[in-house]
Amino acid sequence: MASAIRLARVLAALQGCAGEGREDDLILLLLEASQVASGHARADRFLYDHPDLAAISNDAEAVRRACAAKAGWPGGRHAALAVAHAFSTIWRKPSEIRGARLIGATGL
Incomplete structure (x- = not known):
């Protein structure tokens, strides 16, 4: 969630710099945006490779x-x-x- 907020802030800063013609700041912000976006891709790949860990965590956002x-x-x-x-x-x-626990199913 924090990285989504960070990406939104970087994109807003990019729009502001583009509107003002600040090319030097644009380069730095584009680099920052690419780093945040690559972090999202790595996290998505981890969730794809390990769906059991996402499910066991019972984190609705991860699922x-x-x-x-x-x-x-x-x-x-x-x-x-x-x-x-x-x-x-x-x-x-x-x-x-509750029903699965009553009959002795494991993993619940």
């Missing part, structure tokens, strides 16, 4: 980003989502979780 990630092969994305769904309690109703 949302794992679902929205377009990295890799589409079949791999579907497999990653299936793994995340199997490990996550975010998509399950509380009654399903």
Whole structure:
């Protein structure tokens, strides 16, 4: 979330510098924007490679980003989502979780 705010600020600064014709500052801000954007790509790739960790964390933002990630092969994305769904309690109703615990299912 903090990196999204940082990227929004950098983009606003880019627009301001472009409007004022400050080319020296534009170069520095473009470099900063590329570094922030590459961080997003690495994080998305990590969520694609490890959907189980995103699901176990029960972090709604991590699960949302794992679902929205377009990295890799589409079949791999579907497999990653299936793994995340199997490990996550975010998509399950509380009654399903309690029922699974009652019958002794593991991983819930």
